[in-house]
Amino acid sequence: MTTTATLMDGKAVSQDVLAKCADRVKRITDKTNVTPCLATVLVGNDPASATYVRMKGKRCESVGMTSLRVEMPDDTTTEQLVDKVTQLSNDAAVHGILLQHPVPGQIDERAAFEAIAPGKDVDGVTIHSFGAITFDLDSGYGSCTPAGIMRLLDAYGVKPEGMHAVVIGRSPILGKPMAMMLLGANATVTICHSRTRDLSALVEQADLVVAAVGRANFVLGDWIKQGAIVIDAGYNAGNVGDVDFEPAAARASMITPVPGGVGPMTIATLIDQTSIAAAKQLGVPELI
C-alpha cells in the first residue's frame, strides 16, 4: 500500500516552537536577571518515567531554562508528595512544576496534582487548568499532549471548525481535554471509550480522528474515511502508535507518524508553557 497522506512532522514543528521559546527565555533573562525554571518531580524507579523526566530536563536546558530535578523514593506517601509539591508551588525561583505520572499506586495522584499552584501548572493537569481550557479562559495551561496536537493542527493549516472530530479515549490528561479543545475550536466532537458501541462506525464518520487509547495498532485502516485527518497520540511498546499506520495513511489526507508526531509536540508545549508561566510570574507578560 502506498502512503498518499501528508505526514505531520511533529519533530520539525516542535523545533520551531522551541526556537521561539529560546528567544523568549533569553529576553526574559535579559530583562529580569532571572532564569526561568521548571521543577520536575519523579517518584519511584520506573525506567520509562525516569527517561521522560530526563528528556524534559534536557529540553529545558536546551532553550536556556534551568530544571530543578526532585526525586522521591518508591514508598513516598501522599502527604510527603503533597508537601513537596506545595513547597515548590511556594518557591519563587520555580516557575513551572511537572509531576511525572503515573505515580506509585499508594499515592492519591489527584491530591498531588492539586497541590500544584494554578500559575505553575505548565503540564495542565489540575482541575483549574481543565476548567480554564473548557471555559476558554486565559488563566490555565492546556494539558500538554492535546495542546501540542492543537499546535500541530494549526501548523498544518487544519481548522477544526465544522469538522466531525472523533476522540478515542477519555483520560483526564488526554482524551477529555482534547475533546474540550476541539469543541473550543468549533468542531463537533464525539468522545469514545471502552464502553462505546460500534466504535468503527463512529470513526468512519470522522473528518478528524484522535486516537488516545494506549493499544498498539488498535484503529484499523478501513475505519478511516477517505481524506480524514488522523492524529495518533498513542505510544506503545516498540515505538508503536494506536493507529495501524500504513493502511490508515493510504486513506487519510494527513497523518502523524509514531514516533515523531505527537510526542515531540508534547514536550515542546511543556517547555513553551513554562516560559510563558515565567514571563507572567516575573511581571513581563509583554514578552509572551
Ligand code: NAP
Ligand atoms: P489511559 O488513561 O489508559 O486512557 C485510555 C483511554 O482509552 C480510556 O479512556 C479508555 O476508556 C480508552 N479505551 C481503552 N480501551 C478501549 C477500547 N477497546 N475502545 C475504546 N476506547 C478504549 O491512557 P492515556 O494516558 O490517555 O494515554 C493514551 C495513549 O496515549 C497511550 O498510548 C499513551 O502512551 C499515549 N500518550 C502519549 C503521550 C505523548 O506525549 N505522545 C502523552 C500521553 C499519553 P475508559 O475510560 O472507558 O477506560
